[in-house]
Amino acid sequence: MKRYMNLLMVLVPVAVLAGCSSTKVAEKPAPVEDRTAAVATTKPSAPVTSGVEVLAAPDKGNFSGDAVVDPMKDATGLLGKKVVYFKFDSSEILDDGLAIVDAHAAHMIKNTKLSITLEGHADERGSREYNLALGENRAKSVQQLMQLRGVPASRISVVSFGEERAIDMGHDESAWAKNRRVELVYK
Amino acid sequence: MILRKITLLFLLLGMVLTHPARSALTIEITGGTEGAQPIAIVPFGWDGGGGLPADVAEIIAADLHRSGHFAPLPKEDLISQPHEGPRINFADWRALGTPNIVVGKIRPSGGGYMVQFQLFDVFKGVQLTGYSIASNAQELRRTAHQISDLIYETLTGQPGAFATRIAYVTETQVGGKSRYSLYVADADGYNPIPVLHSPAPLMSPSWSPDGKQLAYVSFERHRSEIYIHDLATRQRDLVASSQGLNSAPAWSQDGRRMALVLSKDGNPEIYILNIKDKTLYRVTNNPAIDTEPSWMPGGTQLVFTSDRGGKPQIYQVSVNGGKSKRLTFEGDYNAHGVVSPDGRFLTMVTGQGSRFRIAVQNLSNNELRILTDTRLDESPSFAPNGAIIVYATEVGNRGVLAMVSLDGAVRQRLTQTEGDAREPAWGPQTHRIKP
Numbered sequence: 021m022k023r024y025m026n027l028l029m030v031l032v033p034v035a036v037l038a039g040c041s042s043t044k045v046a047e048k049p050a051p052v053e054d055r056t057a058a059v060a061t062t063k064p065s066a067p068v069t070s071g072v073e074v075l076a077a078p079d080k081g082n083f084s085g086d087a088v089v090d091p092m093k094d095a096t097g098l099l100g101k102k103v104v105y106f107k108f109d110s111s112e113i114l115d116d117g118l119a120i121v122d123a124h125a126a127h128m129i130k131n132t133k134l135s136i137t138l139e140g141h142a143d144e145r146g147s148r149e150y151n152l153a154l155g156e157n158r159a160k161s162v163q164q165l166m167q168l169r170g171v172p173a174s175r176i177s178v179v180s181f182g183e184e185r186a187i188d189m190g191h192d193e194s195a196w197a198k199n200r201r202v203e204l205v206y207k
Numbered sequence: 208m209i210l211r212k213i214t215l216l217f218l219l220l221g222m223v224l225t226h227p228a229r230s231a232l233t234i235e236i237t238g239g240t241e242g243a244q245p246i247a248i249v250p251f252g253w254d255g256g257g258g259l260p261a262d263v264a265e266i267i268a269a270d271l272h273r274s275g276h277f278a279p280l281p282k283e284d285l286i287s288q289p290h291e292g293p294r295i296n297f298a299d300w301r302a303l304g305t306p307n308i309v310v311g312k313i314r315p316s317g318g319g320y321m322v323q324f325q326l327f328d329v330f331k332g333v334q335l336t337g338y339s340i341a342s343n344a345q346e347l348r349r350t351a352h353q354i355s356d357l358i359y360e361t362l363t364g365q366p367g368a369f370a371t372r373i374a375y376v377t378e379t380q381v382g383g384k385s386r387y388s389l390y391v392a393d394a395d396g397y398n399p400i401p402v403l404h405s406p407a408p409l410m411s412p413s414w415s416p417d418g419k420q421l422a423y424v425s426f427e428r429h430r431s432e433i434y435i436h437d438l439a440t441r442q443r444d445l446v447a448s449s450q451g452l453n454s455a456p457a458w459s460q461d462g463r464r465m466a467l468v469l470s471k472d473g474n475p476e477i478y479i480l481n482i483k484d485k486t487l488y489r490v491t492n493n494p495a496i497d498t499e500p501s502w503m504p505g506g507t508q509l510v511f512t513s514d515r516g517g518k519p520q521i522y523q524v525s526v527n528g529g530k531s532k533r534l535t536f537e538g539d540y541n542a543h544g545v546v547s548p549d550g551r552f553l554t555m556v557t558g559q560g561s562r563f564r565i566a567v568q569n570l571s572n573n574e575l576r577i578l579t580d581t582r583l584d585e586s587p588s589f590a591p592n593g594a595i596i597v598y599a600t601e602v603g604n605r606g607v608l609a610m611v612s613l614d615g616a617v618r619q620r621l622t623q624t625e626g627d628a629r630e631p632a633w634g635p636q637t638h639r640i641k642p
Contacts, residue, residue, distance in 0.1 A: 109518070109540070145563050147543035147556045147585050148410060148630065149455040149468065150512050150519055152424075152431060153475040153496040156452055179430045180452060184408035191583060191601055193561075 092206075098123035102204040104162055105197060108143065111157040113165060121162055124204055125169035135175040138162045139203040142183045143196035152182030162202045232396030232608070232628075236273060238618035243278035244362075245305040246271060250282070251324070252290035252312035259313065260344045263322060263351040267309065270355035270369045270395065274594075275617030276362075280305060292325050297332045305329055309358060319343030324354050326361060336361045336642050348397060353640055361642050368590035369394060372634040373597060374402070374412040374421055375608060379626030389423060391438065394590070394633070396621045402436060412630060413456045413465075418637040422446070422456035422465060433467060435482070446480065457500050457509075466490070466500035466509055466526075477511050479526060490528050501545045510534065510544040510553065521555055535568065537575045543586060546570070547593040552613065554578075554587040554596050565598045567613055578615040586629060591636035599629040 094100040102124075104117035113121060128134055140159030142151035159178040167173055188195035248268045253259055271277035286303065289295045290312040300308050311324030325337035336357055342350040349370055356367030371394045379386050387409045392399035403409065407426035414421060421436045433447035433456050447453035451470030458465055465480045469487075477490040477500045491497040495515035502509060503523070510523050513531070521544035522531040535541035540558025547554070550570070557566040557575070562582040568575045583601040590597070595617070597610045602620065606627030610619040621628070 109514075144583060145561075146519070146540060146558060147499060147512065149499045150496065150514075150542045152410070152452060152454050153468070153470070153498045156470060156475065157496065178451075181408065181426065182410075182431075184410065184426070191604065 092127075099127055104158075104202045104204070106158055106200040106202075108145070108196070108200065109154065111154065111161045113161050117162075118165070120204075121165050122169060125166045125171050128166065128171045128175065129169070135177070135207045136166075136171075137177045137179060137205045137207060139205055140178070140180040140182075141185060141187075141199055141201050141203070143199040144183045144186065144191070145196065148183055152180050152184075155180035155182045158200075158202050162204070232392055232399060232621040232623050234273065234396045235620045235622065236618070237609075237620050238616065243272075243276055244307075245280060245303075246277045246358075247280045247285060247300060247303070247305045247308040247329075249285055249288050249290070249308065249310045251310075251322070254312065254314040255320075259320075259347065261347040261351060263311065263313065263324075263347065263354070264309070266348060266351035266395075267355045267358065270352060270367075271358065273395070273617075273619060274359060274367075275612055276359070291323075292327065292334060292337075295327060297327075297329055300329045307335070307362065309354075311354075316341065320347065320350075322347075322350050322354070326358050338640065340640070348393065349638060352393070352395070353638055357640055357642050365594060366592045366636065366639060368592040368595065368633070368636060370638040371591060371636055372418070373588075373608070373631050374414065374634060375599075375628050375631040376409050376412065376423075377623065377626050377628050378408075378606070389421070389436075390628075391421075391634070399623075402438065410630065411455055412632040413458050414632055414634045415458050416460050416462045416635050418635045421632075422458060424454050424456070433465075446482070446485070451475075455499050457502060459502050459506050460504065461506055464506075466502065468498045468500065477509065477524070490524060490526060491531070492528070493531075499543050503546045504548060504550040510546055512542040512544065521553065534570075534573075535575075536573075541566075545587055545589060547589050547613075548591060549593050552593070554589065556585050556587065565596060565611065567596070576615065578611045578613075579609075581609075584609075586631060588631055588633045590633050597631040597633050599631060 091097050091099040098120050101120045104113060104120055128136060138159040140155030142154045159180060163176050163178050166176055186199045188198040248264050250264045268279035272279055286299050289310050291310060295308060295310060306329055308327050308329055309324060313320050313322050320342045321339055322342050323339045326335045328335055338357065340350050340353065352370035355369040359367035372391050373394055374389065374391050377388045377390060384406065387405045387407065389402040389409050389412060390399045391402055405425060405427050410424040412421050412423045419438055423434060424431045425434055432445060432453045435444045435446050447467055447469065449469050449471040452475055453469055455468040456465050463482055465482055467478055467480055468475050469478050474494055475496050475498050476492065477497050478487050479490060480487050493515050495513050497511055497513045499512040500509045507526055508523055509526060510521055512519050513522050518539045519542045520533055521535040521541050522533050524531040534553060538557050538559050542556050544553050544555045553568045553570055555566055556563055557577065563584055564577050564579045565584045565587045566575050566577045581600045585599050587596045587598040595610050595612050597608060599606055600609050606629045608621040608628050608631045
């Protein structure tokens, strides 16, 4: 993971920049998402456990400007990623999650009318009530980081669903990795 | 009063009960008849016309068999079918080697039935207990369970828990969407009655000590909030909806207070709600997660889960707050602690490696015993007699309920016909007849 950090440092500003220029092109308010629908339909990309995911080349069109892609919907850009993943029984934001949260924090600061709900989730292991608290802790980790980056607290809300809303219904580590998450849901 | 309540419940829920069998629970015994004591349970006589809505002797035999302590004789081994004491030829039954025999008969009485039963010591030829119990078509199964309780208590010295109910949550897929339901079923899986259906998650059912109300967490307003639900009137009261988490309700034994978890002050803490005047006071004060409060007998102490030591472990604290005492030390994940009704045992979810199983800790010597051999077990709840624990597990990719005795020997699984079942909460013993 660490060996990718340098590359990540380079990539993050580029991606944020890319996000800015595309926002200009799009010049429209971010699409309003129905929260319940988002929960039901959000399909996060493959779990970012190896760091390789972060290094995947962004869509060329995004950089050259010859294709108009809403960065919020571009799954290859950081703003298109709206899910941050966690280790078991942990609320610590990992490196790839940091990049995603940073990108969204910058986006929130730029777009002052946006507000966001951070939905914390846990995998199915262990007890349900503890997992509900763990989900809240995870969402609050993201909230604190966003506030640290300058997003006003008044525009961030936090909710936990614990293990009650799994993305992957499987009962193995690949499913659990996808379920230990915070979803960033714009209102 | 009780009759009226149950009748009302049936009437009110009649509309949603269009397919009651759809969510029926099937009980399967998965271990534990070794060393069980034989008992003869003779089919009950019936003096009325037509059939009976339930086979009382069969229900009693199934109850006693499930307990693991008894091995009812197969029907074909019953050498005769007496219905009353004077008709029993004890010598015949002695020859079979069965130490006890149960006989009974049912006659029409008013609009219902009078159910008479007698339990005999075959070797001494004496009656150990016997009752006539008024019943009716709707209550006949419960009457049979009450008889099972009387037989169990007379022969083992411990109260039974057959005439009790279990609340649990199910999740089923309806039109591609999850539907969450709160059910109440008899402890043998019969008569599952839906209490509530919701498109949003339901969690953490907790019984009032009189068995008339359930508290639970509902996400119907897109976040966790606590309701009290009256089973007879179906009235629902929102009792906790502060900012942040409102979770893990646990009714006190006196019915006046509820321990619960709120994160309104920044992180999850244990509070106690006075149900009548809605006053609230905080018990814990720690920056870590404090959750899953459960009352110890006596109502002055709570156990709860906290990760204040870095990993979730179970602690004990006075309801008045103050210093907490750590109770669990084995393994790096112990959560959802519940103390047995006699205060001697603590059951919990214990995580070792990637397995999460149900364990019980003897609180006098802190010896820990793992009771289950599955890997995704959670939500243990004691039967009111403390002899059996019901919990949730995963079998064949589905969430199911299961039961295990305190010594791990007796095991049962309750499988519903569809969807996932979880978070069982064993209800109080409110229909006990003292022998």
